[in-house]
């Protein structure tokens with residue numbers, strides 16, 4: 001009886017701290033209405049119908065793409081804006097050289113001015129959400145207030161949103177506050193502010209992806225990384241995948257690659273025919289929360305409930321699971337459409353664009369038909385390879401952690417860190433060529449430690465120390481690897497086929513973890529010898545495998561110098577252990 005009566009309470013009466021905050025925001029932003037999100041399917045359908053009516057969403061061809069809609073963002077609002085993203089801690093040192101910093105009081109004052117009256121003539125939506133399975137002690141909750149119904153639709157897919165999340169907040173008390181308004185979508189009045197000491201986020205002026213779906217990068221990475229440090233766990237930019245070998249053993253691997261470097265493809269990998277007996281299960285494609293377990297292993301949950309994936313390049317060869325998954329009940333953003341109103345993007349094997357991502361008649365002179373950072377938003381349940389353990393409250397145990405970047409040269413296909421301490425250096429040294437996921441020049445190599453450069457909510461020096469501390473608590477730590485699927489030859493051709501064939505590299509790692517595979521020691525770590533990798537059925541160019549597995553001492557001496565220079569930026573906050581590990585590598589390079 002008590003439960004039934006409780007569930008009948010209006011959402012606005014479930015949690016006093018949430019209601020008080022909503023009231024404060026209402027005073028400030030002056031919306032014409034307030035809507036609390038229940039998180040039901042009926043609610044999502046109703047909201048979709050409203051947006052179709054207003055023209056903000058368009059239905060796609062219902063015969064080939066049932067339940068799919070298209071949203072076109074403002075052309076000046078198509079990616080994360082790292083240069084407008086700030087960490088606002090009392091001390092600038094705590095944000096570190098890896099973040100843009102603003103004094104919290106100054107940032108609040110700036111944002112108050114932007115938010116004042118910004119929702120007049122708009123509806124204010126309250127989205128309570130839970131990052132992670134609702135019954136998991138590892139999950140954490142938040143509330144996003146937004147004036148964008150498109151953001152609401154995305155959050156309903158990407159998180160466990162609505163009444164059950166608010167009930168958990170009412171029980172636990174704490175929650176992350178995320179205030180968002182699209183404002184006028186003016187790039188000159190756009191800021192994404194984080195206040196880790198207050199567990200709050202304020203985002204104004206963008207309606208796109210990570211800038212606006214506050215549960216994702218803002219909460220589950222920047223704020224959560226801060227929370228994780230104080231609570232003894234790790235919030236990471238990692239996919240989580242389960243690999244079942246022909247022996248019937250399943251191992252879970254978590255991999256950190258920079259944005260748009262294939263995390264979604266790896267998470268949904270289809271084993272090649274020449275590797276029979278393997279099965280792959282997706283737990284997550286973008287974010288992992290990793291906790292030391294009582295058994296001395298590292299356990300992971302995926303805080304998200306859906307995928308916000310890059311569309312271009314998705315096809316039956318690169319990612320058949322994703323290709324099938326997005327054929328129904330999917331929200332597309334900034335793709336092109338064909339004459340018969342099917343979504344279209346670069347990399348599709350057939351069809352041709354009639355309208356580009358801005359809705360203009362397609363003209364190749366205007367660039368790609370679909371925006372290079374166009375996205376699909378879809379429930380994880382639609383993924384044919386969705387893991388039966390994705391909802392486990394305690395998470396899944398991790399056997400290996402993998403770092404990687406997009407690099408034409410230097411980094412070999414794969415190497416294994418000597419131990420956890422060296423692995424932290426390997427992660428801290430990740431470098432990658434930039435992609436279209438963020439505004440800025442594409443293809444420039446930059447340091448992206450643990451693929452967290454845009455996402456770590458505090459000083460990287462402290463973050464690496466925290467990694468070392470977590471490792472010290474693990475009696476059975478995962479092994480740590482580095483991969484590079486993107487090595488090229490002198491003519492610029494990729495040396496490794498990638499996609500499903502990457503399983504060969506993962507299989508070697510798992511065999512290493514089981515003590516069954518060989519390797520040869522090098523200055524940078526352990527590499528498979530050509531005979532240690534299963535290349536059966538792969539038609540690699542002559543010499544390609546040797547090139548992929550070579551450590552060029554001259555290039556690496558230069559690399560070590562660059563890593564040292566980069567690490568020096570962190571001054572006194574840099575753990576001495578990383579320099580010691582770098583010293584060992586340098587010494588062995590001779």
Ligand code: OXD
Nearest residue numbers: 209210259260286437
């Ligand atoms: C993402 C990103 O959207 O990393 O996942 O940019």
Ligand code: MN
Nearest residue numbers: 237259260286
């Ligand atoms: Mn990402």
